[in-house]
Amino acid sequence: MARNRKNDAALRAGPVLSAVALCALFAGLGLGYVWYKDQIDLLGRQIKDHESRLAVLQGQNKTRRVQLAILISPGALDARVKQLKLGLGPTALSQVIRLIDAPDYEQAAKAPLPPEPRPVKVALAARKN
């Protein structure tokens, strides 16, 4: 009898474990589903936050682009130079010395020599003193 009872108990443990496993499976699936939905919601909120942040940064970028455009406009630069009294102006053409990168020596030899520098009396007089 005792052996039979023991066998009965062993027989009853199988369905119980199956039921528990099934319950655990359903519970796991349920929890997993909720977790999954929660993750979707969480990620959705994160995406929204990042998009908002991106929009703000893009807006700031545009604003700065406009500020830069104002600062580099020729009129604004002219006005700023005048305001600061920097005395800046374009170089006169007479102040520009042009050098030839690869001189043509044959042509250079044919070219007339530059005039000899003339001594200036004022400078010599200064030296005597």
Place this chain on the structure above:
Amino acid sequence: MEEPNGAGGWLIMRMTVVMKHTKLYLMTLCLGGALGALGYRLVDLQVARHEEFQALARQNTVRTIEWRPVRGQIMDIRGTPLAISQPAKVICADPSLIGPLRQSVTRILAPLLQTNEAFLAERLLPRAYEENGKTNTSKYVVLKRKVPLATWEKIRQTMSSLSVGVVESNLNSRDKAFYRNLRTQAIFPEDDNIRYYPGQRLAAHVVGFVAGDDEETGLSGIECSFNTKLAGVAGWRKTELDRRKRELVPYRDEDVAAHDGLNVVLTLDAGLQNIVESELAVGAEKHSPISLSCIMVRPRTGEILAMATLPNFDPNHPGASTMDALRNRVISDVAEPGSTYKIVVVTAGLNERLITPNELFDCGMGQFIYAGRTLHDHKPFGPLTVEQIITKSSNIGAAKIGIRLGEESLWQYMRCFGFGERTGIQLPAEVPGIVHAVTNWSKVSIAQIPMGQGVAVTSLQMVMAMCAIANDGVLMRPMLVSRLDEPGGKTVVQYEPQPVRRVARPETIREMVKALKTVPTKDGTAPNARLDHYTVAGKTGTASKAENGKYVDKFYSSFIGFFPADNPELCISVVLDDPKDGHYGGDTAAPIFRAIAERAANYLNLKPDIAPEPAEPSILTATAGGGRQ
């Protein structure tokens, strides 16, 4: 309970049982009926009226948000922005949340939005409307568009700290919610853009301006002619909102990003444009003309480097200017060109080999009678060579060349130089000018047209004709747009220089350039156009203005020149409409040309073609030399 006896007892017992069952049946029937009713309702809601309720539900939650594209920039050739869109806000309101505090809110918002209170009060008035048989109250009105972000921030702060003069802690929850919504939701923004022109008046006629409406439609200049390219394509997002109108990101359905407009890169150089406009302003101050225009072109390509007209306007506030100031006179105004037109007849004569540069023409000491009309020169000239006719700008000499050329040939050359047709510049409102068919010419036309009368041209046509001479006889199409770029910088369309036709042989052009080089000399009509470091070839023009069919004592004065004459880099045209303090092109336009040309050459670092005179040795050199002696 007492046991029933006999038949009567049985009957009572039986009735008792039946009554018990009847109650059960009734209850079952009631419950069944209720369940049936619920089932019916369920089927009715879920099946029969499914579509209707689904649509209602979607109406409450699903929203389609439009993504407006950012209008493309307009930039000069060096990337300096000339027109740019900056973020702004549309200020909206929900009148149903403002209720009885309309006047208070109006008083607060009016100064911030810079509108009058009456207008705002009218906008904030709640309005009833019917939709699907239901009466609703309007919950959305636009108060103002194109509001800068800083202004919106002030509005937000002002509304959030709004004081209504009641102790809110004593209010019930409904009233508290009303004040909370008033502060946070009654006034709300939507995204918008403002078109901004950082250079303000710089190149205003070229860049143009946009309408102040929602769509930012270009109304003039490049803004108009490239409107579709600049505008971009709108995107949209179909999504769902929760009860608090927050987006439920996982339920996004369609999400198509807006395609921002293309950037238009002009051939214009903002630096050169600034030089031109500042020198024109100096000229305008000196001569007080009705208008003053300048075009700077690279003759070899037809690229327009600067184009300016005074009076001009600020495209940020186009409404503040007169209609006259808004007009780009360079392309939309026509006038008789005067002596600058002589380049056409002389080129034609030389090209047809009907004349030679050294051939003499008798200029009749300033008087020439033709077809019953007497033509005059500005000075009495005797015999002049063809070259001298250009140098001295003799009307009679040019008329005689025209007569020799013949009507048909002259007309063909005029058309060949591009007169009487639009140049094809990428700007709206260009006019073709007036070149009458030969059949409509009067007898004297053949003598008048060579001196620039009886024909009407735009400044642009005239400068392009001079560019054809500077470009070895090839007429180019004026080019104002260099390329179209995507916002990321990738080039989508690259515009190339377009030759239109050859107007004369290169040998003819060389002779013509030689003649034009004599104009900015002390013997010519424009000694003031001479440059220290470059040879200039050009032509003056002084045309009488016609009013009511008669020439009056008012003039169009002009100078068109290019330099370095033998390897032209720049061609510049300066035109003054009715200048005071002198009226000859050589006295009024030529000095402005010179000022612009010197600064432009310096800016572009053009190589001089006139060797500078040897400078005096400096003290330092002399001292050093003396020291060695």
